[in-house]
Amino acid sequence: MHLQGVADEIMCRAFLTTLKGPVRIWFSLLMLNSISTFKELSAQFTSHFIGEGGHRYKKSTACLMSIRQREEEMLRSYIARFNKEALLIDEADDKILVATFTNGLQKDKFLFSLYKNDLKTMLDVLYRATKYMNAEDMLLA
Template identity: 45%
Template sequence: MHLQGVSDEIMCRAFPTILKGIARVWFSKIPPNIVSSLEELSKLFVNNFIGGQRHKRSLSSLLTIEQGQNESLRSFITHFNREVMTVDKMDDKMLLAAFHNGVNFDLVIHKLYEQEPQTMAELIHLAQSFMNVKDVIIAKKRKKAK
């Protein structure tokens, strides 16, 4: 629209057509005739939604994640991965160290040091294999109990 030389007034009127969800609700609550330029509308928009942005955490914050006493490995991996998504810059070596630091299953720790995964993908694959074996063992125990 800027390239076509469209006026601020038309751009302000076109602005709500691109909004969805909460942004559209916010826009509909702006009192009429309060905005006189596209610049004012832009400032209102940014000021309203900038507080809703999630700030990325540092990679070292992952070192505080620990597997709970009764938390399953599967649950811990889900929790760990959710936290990884909040980190700004990821480094596989640091992620591996944080996972090693947080996991509490002795057999998993043993496997991690035995196999020494070099990437998070390798570590997750190894953990998945461990969980699959554990599931088979549990299923066999249930079958024997019946």
């Protein structure tokens, strides 16, 4: 956008639409009219989240062990909750992600299929989950 000569006001508004989680909270706490250029917004963002003394909202993988699929919770919802927390983990190891994800699942056919196929990566687990959820959706339809 900068290379195309887009106005600062538009870049700032477009930037807002990309924010989620802790970054969106940070943005909402900025004083009204305290930033007048995209360069200022970029500098504040960088200093807050990346620069020296910046706040890092990262968690350890231990927090994933407490995430459990609730009674009557659909697999899709559990995956969304798990992934939201996993994104806050600094350099999460794939084996730990798979282990904590499967540990939190309800004891049902999907968990059995994961153990049966001995999936090693989170990508494989999510691919299998997508196939399982699609099959469930087809049966419900």
